[in-house]
Amino acid sequence: MSAVRRGAETIAPGVVRLIAPNPGPMTGPGTNSYVVGTGPCAIIDPGVNDDDHLDALVAAAPGEIVAVLVTHAHPDHTGGARRLAERLDVAVHAHATPLRGVRDKAFHADRFMADGDRVALGDITLEAIHTPGHAADHLCFLWRETGLLFAGDTVMADVTVVILPPDGGMTAYLESLTRLRALPIKQIAPGHGRMLDDALVVLAQIVEHRLAREAQVREALADSDDATTADAIAARLYPDLDPRLRGMAAAQVESHLLRLAELGQAQATGDGWAPD
Structure with missing residues (x-):
């Protein structure tokens, strides 16, 4: 497994990762932002509200950006979402559950996504999987045809996912992991850290x-x-x-x-x- 590198990096056909400039004890190298699609495109988790990072996300898209997708409303994932969406005149998609604890108080979604909802990006279709545990509003996005899961903070590389009440719950987290283990997932693109192969082994190890x-x-x-x-x-x-x-x-x-x-x-x- 390769280490995380700075700058735009193609991690799969039609998928580019950029790391937000917010490294720290809880975020590792920084929040992973993903540009998905070759046109139309979506950006998953724009990360922090940083000019250079948002510019780099736009520059990395090989086609028109039509949506911003948010895995959960924690500030390290949503900080740049509103500004980027307004700049591109596109909608921010997220789960409808409001958070009560740690959250980005300035964040709001334009469109709510429920479990099973899909976003079509040309040849790529992303399916929303509601995975509460780290946060009650947490969504993963699954590209079924390739088995690639954009896991947000449900799975992180080399560190333990934080479960914080009142919005996080250990029982809900274990149930979400059990559900993910039943899906055709081969590889995990986490919210922080390197790509994870052997997805089902990784999920079993976390449980x-x-x-x-x-x-x-x-x-x-x-x-x-x-x-x-x-x-x-x-x-x-x-x-x-x-x-x-x-x-x-x-x-x-x-x-x-x-x-x-x-x-x-x-x-x-x-x-x-x-x-x-």
Whole structure:
């Protein structure tokens, strides 16, 4: 598997990737933006509102751009969407579910896409797959004829996808992964990081990792004499974590605890969490 490179890169016939200039602990090299089609074209996840990046997206399109598609309304994916759509006089397509937590408050879609909706781009047809988990409004886009999935933040390369309540949910995420494993997916174009081959193996590994982490959280809960907190469990599970990511790690543990509560294996107390 090749490393991510800067600049416009053709990753499949009719698909060009550009990386937005927003690298960081949560975004990796930056948000992946995709130009899909040879005319007409669509842009998936324009990323941040940066002049050079938006100019590069337009320049990379080999034909008329007719739509902007957004996987979910987090700022690192939507920051440039409105400005780009207005510049091109095209519609922004996204799922209708409003987010309550982390979100781009200035973002709005012109057209809502539901599960199974399709966008025709000449010889390429993209099918919207509703995949809540990372965010309640999350869409993946599947090019069935090639098995290429534009996964947004449902799958990321080399890092764990963040599940943040109230819009993210671990049970919904696992259900979305199970659904994706039943589809004819061969390759994954993630929202961050390199391309992923052997898609079904990758998806199975993610599920295995999440269930293993869930077992660790359950064990930590059982080992506590009194009620414990997500922060305390996170400190136990991630002792060497970058201090900048400690809050995010605790939020991940919280999402597992909420799932365990749904399964009748944990309960919230006034002081934190305890086994049920």
